Amino acid sequence: MSWINFFFFVIILNTVTGTVAYLLCKLLTRIAEKAGAIRVIYPMYRLVMIFYTIPFGWIYIYIKCNRVYGSYGIGDSFFGTPIIFWIIQIALIVWLIGMVCVIVRKLKESYEERKAHELKMKNNMPFRADEYRAMLSRMYPHRNWKRTQFCTNFLTRSPVVVGKFSPVIIIPERKYSEFQIQVILMHEGMHIVRLDNLAKQISSVLIYINWFNPYLKSYTKELDEWADIACDISVCKRFLGGNSKEYYIALMAAKTSGHSVVNPFVSHLNKSNESIKRRMMYMKKWKDSRSKKFVSAILMVALIMGSSVTAFAASGQVADQQDYVYCETREVDVKDVYTDSNLEVVEIPADQVDEDKWENAIVYDESLLEPLTVQKNFSWTVPAERFARSAGFIKQKGGQIIISCYINSVLNHRVGIRRPNGSMLCVLGTHQVTATFPCETTGTYYVFVENMGRVDITAAGYYIR
Numbered sequence: 237m238s239w240i241n242f243f244f245f246v247i248i249l250n251t252v253t254g255t256v257a258y259l260l261c262k263l264l265t266r267i268a269e270k271a272g273a274i275r276v277i278y279p280m281y282r283l284v285m286i287f288y289t290i291p292f293g294w295i296y297i298y299i300k301c302n303r304v305y306g307s308y309g310i311g312d313s314f315f316g317t318p319i320i321f322w323i324i325q326i327a328l329i330v331w332l333i334g335m336v337c338v339i340v341r342k343l344k345e346s347y348e349e350r351k352a353h354e355l356k357m358k359n360n361m362p363f364r365a366d367e368y369r370a371m372l373s374r375m376y377p378h379r380n381w382k383r384t385q386f387c388t389n390f391l392t393r394s395p396v397v398v399g400k401f402s403p404v405i406i407i408p409e410r411k412y413s414e415f416q417i418q419v420i421l422m423h424e425g426m427h428i429v430r431l432d433n434l435a436k437q438i439s440s441v442l443i444y445i446n447w448f449n450p451y452l453k454s455y456t457k458e459l460d461e462w463a464d465i466a467c468d469i470s471v472c473k474r475f476l477g478g479n480s481k482e483y484y485i486a487l488m489a490a491k492t493s494g495h496s497v498v499n500p501f502v503s504h505l506n507k508s509n510e511s512i513k514r515r516m517m518y519m520k521k522w523k524d525s526r527s528k529k530f531v532s533a534i535l536m537v538a539l540i541m542g543s544s545v546t547a548f549a550a551s552g553q554v555a556d557q558q559d560y561v562y563c564e565t566r567e568v569d570v571k572d573v574y575t576d577s578n579l580e581v582v583e584i585p586a587d588q589v590d591e592d593k594w595e596n597a598i599v600y601d602e603s604l605l606e607p608l609t610v611q612k613n614f615s616w617t618v619p620a621e622r623f624a625r626s627a628g629f630i631k632q633k634g635g636q637i638i639i640s641c642y643i644n645s646v647l648n649h650r651v652g653i654r655r656p657n658g659s660m661l662c663v664l665g666t667h668q669v670t671a672t673f674p675c676e677t678t679g680t681y682y683v684f685v686e687n688m689g690r691v692d693i694t695a696a697g698y699y700i701r
Contacts, residue, residue: 272525293551586658641697
């Protein structure tokens with residue numbers, strides 16, 4: 237996969253489809269709040285991250301091109317003209333420079349916070365906490381808690397879980413009641429089980445990569461807020477029978493006064509008083525409405541379908557537009573075809589190519605004769621009145637493609653190449669056929685043999701691309 241494919245079909249399309257999914261999620265969140273389906277909101281926000289990270293558009297185009305066209309050069313029509321090629325190179329350079337600048341600026345802004353965090357982490361005092369691990373094992377029996385560490389720290393103002401796969405639960409150095417300890421373990425254990433810290437880190441990396449996307453910051457902030465709301469609801473439902481009053485009293489009492497500096501990949505037990513009030517408000521909404529499984533399912537399906545359609549439609553439109561721009565701006569420099577025999581030369585314009593036969597061609601992709609060469613051997617069985625062709629490959633302008641094959645037939649058949657503009661250049665011959673075809677433009681080429689008769693034929697030889 238070329239860097240052009242990566243840039244356009246992964247980075248650009250991902251940020252477009254992810255943003256559409258995020259905006260759709262915000263709309264569906266309002267519907268969920270009015271309907272009382274509060275618990276589905278955080279899973280929807282987590283789902284949006286999938287559309288930001290997995291290149292559905294690229295996968296769709298890749299499968300389509302391989303299944304329909306047999307081409308591995310997705311997006312390679314961007315190589316069609318030097319102007320488009322250099323525009324995309326400049327865009328890539330700007331993106332890389334922007335990403336480096338964002339990372340440097342973020343590192344500079346967080347330098348003091350990191351120093352304070354590192355200083356605080358040096359004051360971590362580990363303790364055995366076998367009783368706490370036993371409590372977590374009873375609360376969340378399907379997870380191994382042996383790797384979870386416990387520390388106390390006099391600089392930490394609120395219980396917090398640090399890390400993703402080997403978490404550390406840091407508890408302020410103060411005395412807690414048994415119920416408060418249970419609430420701390422319930423809450424932080426829920427964050428660990430759901431990998432909320434990993435989701436935070438992924439969203440932060442997305443901001444670095446898609447620095448040009450203005451919606452990612454608000455998405456990351458809302459994802460963090462809904463993680464705490466969902467955690468509160470899950471804990472109260474699972475362990476406290478929906479009794480949120482005692483839970484929030486213990487939650488407020490669990491922190492000490494003062495300000496705590498932590499890195500962004502942690503989960504606090506609690507934050508500001510405004511945050512606590514907001515979480516209590518959504519808890520009340522959830523308690524008033526209770527289970528809304530049917531509404532939640534409809535909202536989740538709507539998000540998946542709406543975002544998927546956008547991803548596939550956007551990728552298809554980009555692919556069609558790039559082909560259109562390529563055809564409109566390509567450079568055509570028709571040259572002679574050189575052959576070692578007096579064969580008839582045939583040029584078939586793009587609008588006269590039988591696309592149905594071409595799309596139903598037998599596609600072959602033989603292994604290289606030697607790993608360091610560009611020669612490929614082939615032995616193709618070509619059905620009657622059909623094509624057999626190679627997979628697509630990239631050739632630069634000024635190059636050439638040499639084809640030499642033996643056709644086991646007494647009739648003349650077409651042997652040649654299909655050019656990036658869709659037209660064909662071929663010779664008409666039988667038995668031993670050898671021809672050299674020039675490459676007028678840079679782009680994706682194919683080698684083909686067309687059976688002009690009514691019985692199957694065999695074409696064996698090689699082509700040098």
